Amino acid sequence: MFEHTVGAPVVAAVAVRAAAAVPGVVRVEPGLVGLVASMVRAARHRVTGLDPAPIEGARVELDRVADGHTVRVEVDVVISGQDQAAAVGRAVQRAVAGAVTEATGLTVAEVGVSIIDVVWDLDRP
Template sequence: MSTDAVAQIGAADAAAQAARSVAGVVRLQPGLKGLIKQFAAQAWTRTTGRDVPDIAGVDVALTELQVDAEVRIVVTIDHHAADVGRKVHDAVAAALENTTGRPAVVRVRIVGFELEPRYT
């Protein structure tokens, strides 16, 4: 596995952790590309000796100038979706900029709602 792929997975892991830390996010939801990427997890484990981070629902592309990310989230019904999306955007952008040292372009997609309220 290339150094770029390891850096990309590291950035995606930072983004996933940041997104999950936002109140109202139930889970991240992988798209088709994310499901296919799960098959590559074995190569990560063989290369690093560690389990692949749970980055389902996060796609990251690193360029020399910036980092592009798409995060797909499921939001709980007892939070305002637009507020959750904005907070996820801000948290992920900060995490990626801190991890990569590059400006981040982040897209957040709310792909579903959890209809059972979460009382915390």
């Protein structure tokens, strides 16, 4: 029997891609904690020559439970001022939970969404 392990960076990459695809999300962007982690990760990848999938703006915590693992995901997004923040946040939660479960088979215990900025498009009515 083979056992496979899905690492936190893989889950974060799936979460970032799913969140970025939600209507109303302008971009996924790291908050202050994410910026520090991003700089460390970028330096490590420059040394190794890797070009990894973007994970900036997502943090992942894997928890071992009796029947496997569950995952908690935090995502930082910038949204459009043309959309309702609560609705976009809920849509991000659903999209991330669904994508992570589909891509990894992990049970998603929680998806936290932080709206770190709102972009107002003044060219639109």
